[in-house]
Amino acid sequence: MNSLLAALAGALFGAGLLVSEMVDPARVLGFLDVAGNWDPTLMFVMGGALACTVPGFWWAQRQHQPLLAGEFHWPATTDIDTRLIAGAALFGMGWGVAGLCPGPAVVAVTSLRGDVLLFVAAMLIGLAVPLERRS
Helix, strand or coil, X not given: CHHHHHHHXXXXXXXXXXHHCCCCHHXXXXXXXXXCCCCCCHHHHHHHHHHHHHHHHHHHCCCCCXXXXXXXXXXXXXXXXXXXXXXXXXHXXXXXXXXXXXXXXXXXXXXXXXXHHHHHHHHHHHHHHHHHHHC
C-alpha cells in the first residue's frame, strides 16, 4: 500500500513538473536570467509549492507519527556549516548552468533528449561517489 501511495505521489509531483514546464531547461534559465530576458512565470510555481508545503510541514510537525509509517525521518542536524553551504552553492550553480535540477531531470528523461540524458548520467555518478566513499 505504501509503495502504491509513494508511486502516486511521485506521479503527481512529476505531473506538476510537466504542467509547470520546470522540465524545460530554457524555461528555468529564463527565470534565472534576471538581468536579461527575464521570465517571471516560475514565481507562480514556487508560490504554489510554498502554499502547499508550508501548511503541510506545519501540520506534520504537530503529529506524533506519520500516517503511513512508524516514525518521521526528520534531518538529524540543523547546523548550517561549510559542507551545507558548499553543497547548496554547487547545486545552485549546476541548476543555473544546466537549467535542470534532479526532480525535473528525472521526469525529463522521458524526452530522450541527449542533454537531459547526459545530465542524469552525471547526476547518478555524482550521487554514487559520496555513497561509495561512506561505505
